[in-house]
Amino acid sequence: MEVRTAGEGPRVVLVHGSGGNSGWPAQRPLADRYTLVMPTRSGYPPNPPLEGIDFEEQARELLAVLGPGDHLVGHSYGGVVSLLAAAVAELRSLVVMEPPAFGVALDDPVVASLVAELAPLWPTELAPEDFLRRFVETVGALGPYEAPSPLSPELEASVRAMMAERPPWQAEIPLARLAAAPFPKLVVSGAHDAAFDAVCDVLEQELGAERAILPGAGHSLPRAPGLNERLEQFFAAAQTT
Numbered sequence: 009m010e011v012r013t014a015g016e017g018p019r020v021v022l023v024h025g026s027g028g029n030s031g032w033p034a035q036r037p038l039a040d041r042y043t044l045v046m047p048t049r050s051g052y053p054p055n056p057p058l059e060g061i062d063f064e065e066q067a068r069e070l071l072a073v074l075g076p077g078d079h080l081v082g083h084s085y086g087g088v089v090s091l092l093a094a095a096v097a098e099l100r101s102l103v104v105m106e107p108p109a110f111g112v113a114l115d116d117p118v119v120a121s122l123v124a125e126l127a128p129l130w131p132t133e134l135a136p137e138d139f140l141r142r143f144v145e146t147v148g149a150l151g152p153y154e155a156p157s158p159l160s161p162e163l164e165a166s167v168r169a170m171m172a173e174r175p176p177w178q179a180e181i182p183l184a185r186l187a188a189a190p191f192p193k194l195v196v197s198g199a200h201d202a203a204f205d206a207v208c209d210v211l212e213q214e215l216g217a218e219r220a221i222l223p224g225a226g227h228s229l230p231r232a233p234g235l236n237e238r239l240e241q242f243f244a245a246a247q248t249t
Contacts, residue, residue, distance in 0.1 A: 009069055010048040010055055015039025018100070018247065020239075021047070021074060025084025026143070026173060028052045028166035034231050038240065047073050049086065051172060053165040061173045067092035074099070079243050083230055084108060084147075088176045094189065095182040101246035102186075103239065104211065105196040105229040106204045108147070110177035112214070113206045122146070122203035123177050130175050136167040143170065147201075147227050183214040192249065193217035194242050196235070200226045218242065 012031065020042045022032050029048040038044060049066050051058035066089045074080065076098040082090025087107025094102045113119045125146050132139055137155045144153040159167065186193070195217045197208040204227070212219045222232035229235065 009050050009073070011073060012046040012048075014044045014046075015042055017042045018079065018243065019043045019045055019075060019077070020079045020081060020243070021045045021070075023047065023070065023080070023082040023086035023090050024049065024052075025082075025086045026170045028162075028169070032230060035236060035239075038236055041240070042079075042243070045073065045078070049089065051169040053162050053169075057165060057168065058172055061169060063088050063092060063174060063176060063179050071097060079103070079246065081105070081239070082107065084227065085173060085176055088179050088181075091181050091186065092179065094191075095185045099189075099191045101192050101194070101243060102189075103194045103196065103242065106198060106208065106227055107211070108176040108204075109179055109181050109207055109211070110203065111179055112181055112183065112210045113203075114177070116203070116206045118202040119206050122201070126177075127175065130171070130173070132171060136164050136171070139171055140167045181211075183211075187215050192242070192246050194220060194238075196220045196222060196229055196232075196238070198226055198229050198232060199223040 032046055048055055050069055051061040070089055070093040074097050077100045079101045080090050080094055080099050081103040083105040087104035088109050090104055110119050110123050137157055137159055140155045141153055193215045195208045195211045197205055199221050211217060220238045222234050225232040
């Protein structure tokens with residue numbers, strides 16, 4: 009598994025969502041004060057492609073990257089992976105940004121409706137361009153999304169990795185174990201989709217987590233206005249506990 013690093017200081021492990029590791033460009037200013045550790049989840053380029061990508065296996069792989077006292081930040085599918093890894097890791101803090109852990113809130117009609125929309129995508133007969141367009145528009149693009157045509161080789165490889173992912177609502181999130189973990193937790197949502205809001209509500213309540221609501225970027229929360237400032241505030245408080 010490829011792992012990139014930047015900066016120096018307390019370690020912040022950033023776990024990307026579906027679509028690949030962009031290098032977290034909006035978070036690069038944090039490298040002035042933190043060591044950013046950015047693993048590329050297995051199956052995503054430049055790692056070799058996989059026929060199937062499983063959040064449980066990726067949580068085990070993430071544990072090999074994590075060290076005691078790390079801050080762990082997971083976005084989207086990477087948030088599901090991070091929740092599973094955090095249950096057995098020795099962390100300084102945990103941040104998850106709109107993890108599609110829909111299984112914790114399937115009794116909510118808006119969550120069940122979104123899962124019903126997403127379920128036909130795995131498996132799918134769609135071409136990668138069509139899959140990407142439908143996926144992005146379903147999970148929270150701000151307006152119609154036009155996929156690049158043709159897709160670049162790297163982007164097509166990333167989309168094919170998305171198409172190989174195990175549906176994240178199948179994850180069994182160990183809520184009680186996470187709630188009992190001594191490190192602070194922060195749940196971030198973007199106020200753009202009622203289903204993601206519902207999942208984040210459950211995680212906030214069940215984990216005893218702090219909550220940040222940062223509108224303006226849809227589901228692309230790493231680009232949300234104010235995110236870095238909120239992360240630094242949270243990390244600083246966690247360093248003193």
